[in-house]
Amino acid sequence: MINWIRWGLALAALLAAVNAGWQRYQEQVAPIALSAYAQQSAGTQVRLLGRVSGGSLKAEAGALLFVLDIDGQKVPVRYTGKDGDSVRELKTMLVGGKRQADGSLAADFVGINPKYGYVAAGFGLVLCVLLLRTLTLELKLRKLEREVA
């Protein structure tokens, strides 16, 4: 019974942490698909992942103008936030901002491609290995204790 409570507590805590991580990813990192972007009303906060088109990057007073290429579809972007020096042509970037009525994006955030799959794979794989090792060792020990007794 105590073992069940112990394992229940540990698994519940891990699942709660994983769920919180997943929620943060959905709210702060995950980009939306272009088809979903087209359906958003003007002024909606969105994130898009795409490549900065070659030859499209231009600096204007207090803003960077570039075109984001998402699977061959073009989205014009006007970026007015910080750290604009990280924007490079042909670089895949995560761009966040408000959708405009003409379909362009008024961006206030740029970040590098999050590649979150690697983060999920790393944490998932290692925690599964450690959980399995703990479980198999505990089961083996219980079996041995029964045999010795």
Next chain:
Amino acid sequence: MFNQLFKLAQRLAPLIGLAAWLLLAAGLYWSLVKAPADYYQGEVARLMNLHVPLAKTSLLAYSVAFIASIVYLWKRAPLADQIAHAAMAVGIVFTACTLMSGSIWGKPTWNAWWTWDARLVSFAVMFLMMAGYLMLRTYVEDPERQARFAAVLALVGFIDLPVIHLSVRWWRTLHQPASFKGAGKIAIAPEMLTSLALMAAGMMTLFVYLTLLYTRRLQLQAQLEQKQRQQLMEFAQ
């Protein structure tokens, strides 16, 4: 004295195990939710909260095995040999996880799953030393000789640990240099340090828990073998 302390630790093992997983859950929450993404590496840098504590725990495992092996060769105490064996058996899991997590981080960052870098190779050598140690223990049948040979191998393999630590200073490597350079010289933002500390505490507590379990397993196996030998002798008489 040490035997009594160890027995007490074994009795407290279930609590230690629970504490380990709760610390890991807190570390996981901090790593995935609270810690900010890195300016250069982005979200992928979160894997450092996993990889670095795993690496530190692997080094701790080998160090425990090294100290226990010295104690065994000096005092010939079976418990020291069992602790060394357990630390290696548990440590190899952490070492394999270190190599795995490093590889998963390396692909999006260096665009390579593996590279023949001094730090990576010296760490892989430690994994092979641990595998060799565990294989040696299965090849030698006489328990006393097995323990002695294994202890000597653990001592010889310890040479690799300073090489791992200093490899990023001795050679120009792709692997970044150490971020901890003594007290007051930590090249990590404080908000990132909390997640790293929680994960490190969780991993090391889990190592202690698994080592206690494995040592108990070795003790029970020895008892069982003795019991079977007695039964066989009684049957023969």
